[in-house]
Amino acid sequence: MTPAASHPPVTITACPDGPLLVRGDVEITAPGGPIPHTRRTVALCRCGVSMIKPFCDGTHKLVGFTTAPTDPAGSGS
Amino acid sequence: MQLSFPIAPFQARGPLSSQLLTALSLPADGSGSSLGGFIVATAEALAQCQDIVNDDDLQLTLFLLYGLHYGDVVQSDAAWEWHPTTIVARVAIEQALESTLRSTVPQPALPAPSQDAVARALFSLTIDDQGPSLSRYLARKATAEQAVEFIVHRSIYTLKEADPHSWAIPRLTGRAKAALIEIQTDEYGGGHAERMHSSLFADTMRGLGLDTRFGGYVDQVPALVLASFNMMSLFGLNRRLRGAIVGHLAAFEMTSAIPSRLYGDGFRRLGFSEAITRYFDEHIEADAVHEQIAARDLAGALAEDDSLTLPDIMFGAAACLAMDGWVAEALLASWQSGRSSLRVPLPESAARPLAGTAVAS
Known part of the structure; x- marks a missing residue:
């Protein structure tokens, strides 16, 4: 299962305070099937x-x- | 004199646009005699102009001059595009427009020239924008006639959607260029003509019984709507303003996803079908992607790689918000006082609002 050299790897960018930006050839599936x-x-x-x-x-x-820790002193984890 | 090209499908708004429209219907011979005195007349009009964004004659003239580069505005001798007189007049009007924008639009505070700081500054600028909300009005209150008027105003830009920003592609390099291409590829339907956003918008217009030819409703829109498109062309066609066109696109994308849902809601409330709302539905998802790319990979990367552009990135974003605010204010003022927002009514044949007859089954 080595990706062909012509297929760049899928990348996921975690946008600060925002969505996950997914670039590349991906299939998104849900319980009902592919989306x-x-x-x-x-x-x-x-x-x-x-x-x-x-x-x-x-x-x-x-x-x-926000994706920043809201309370760094108390987050503990 | 024999006309070589058809008369434009819209009217002149004063001496400058009148002379230009006449000249454009004639061959652009070497002497350019049909534009004799045009440069002096342009300078005089600019000297007398009090409010350039609302000046009908100057905005239509500038729209026609930029239209020579886009094509499709009026049919004319292609040689007019680079005729020295049209270029000199265009530069004079666009310098006056830029000067007015720079003195009128509040320049935002400059963030550090880093990707993260620029993206955060742009998001906070656009989310804090207190401009009047056309999208909330459309969602809750607009009549079917007003919704059609909104589409007519939008058609000036949207039938050319993405084109003004594409002028910037060869004017950028590296990461910023790659990011702009990622956005524009999506705007242009990923290579599928029928999915180009301008095509989706034309589908909406067609569904409303409107003419989808570019410039078909120039007569109907006020100077300000032409100015909004002219400002994008100004930013896109001048390499020195590459920061401004990038900032404009970032702000434009950042103020599109959520309003697009509201516009769709408005058309659904009025009983229009999914064929009419598809353009807006598509933009909810598309522009939630584009705003992230525009903020970080386009504007943020440009600021890091070419830090002299930073003031103009923020200026372009602020100018986008200001111009959209002025247009929204003008449209809402008309509607709230019970008037049409159009300069002249739509032709009888066009756009009988179809609400109720186009309900999705």
Whole structure:
């Protein structure tokens, strides 16, 4: 299962305070089966409030979603 | 004199656009005699102009001059594109427009020239924007007639969607160029003509009974709507303003995903079908991707690699928000006082609002 040299590896970029940006040839599946997508780069929701999950719809910006530790002193984990 | 090309499908708005429209219907011979005195007349019009973004004659003239580079605005002798008179006049008007924008649009504080700082600054600038909300009005209150008017205004840019920013591709290098191409590839449907965003928008217009030819509604839109498109062309066609076109695209993408949902909601509330809302539905997902690429990989990388562009990246973003705010204010003012936002009514044949007759089954 060595990827062909012509296929660059899939990359996932964790956008600060935002979605996961997935670039590359991926299949996205859900319990109902594959979720069709046509664009080569997709943004996956990680704030939980998108109305088009699993894709991002930008709503994280309205709910103050942050990926920074909110309380570094007390996070403990 | 014999006309060589068809008369434009819209009217002049003053002496400059009148002379230019007439000249464009004639051959661009070496002497350019049909544009005799045009440069002086342009300088005089600029000297007298009080409010360039709302000046009908100057904005239509600039729109026509940029249109020579895009094509499809008026049919004319292709040699007009690089005729010295059209270039000199264009530069004079665009310098005045840029000067007004620089003195009117508040320049945001400059972040550090790093990818992360620039992306954060752009996101906070766009989320804090307190401009009037056209999208909320469309979602909740607009009538079907007003929704159609909104599409007519949008058609000036959107039938050319992505083109003004594509001028920047050869003007950028390295990471920023690659990021712009990643965004534009998606704008252009990933190589599928029918999925190009301008084609999706034309489908929406067709579904509303509107004319999908570019420039078909120039007569209907106010100077400000032409100015909004002209500003993008100004930023895109001048290499020295590459920071501004990048900042503009970032702000444009960052203020698109959430409003697109509201626009779709508005058309659904009015009973329009999925064929009409597809353009907006597509932009919710697309622009949530594009805004991340535009903020970090395009604007952020450009600021790191070419730090002299940073002030213009922030200026371009602020200018996008300001211009969109002025357009929204003008449209909402018309509608809230019970008037049409169009300069002249739509032709009788076009756009009988189809709400209720186009409901998805």
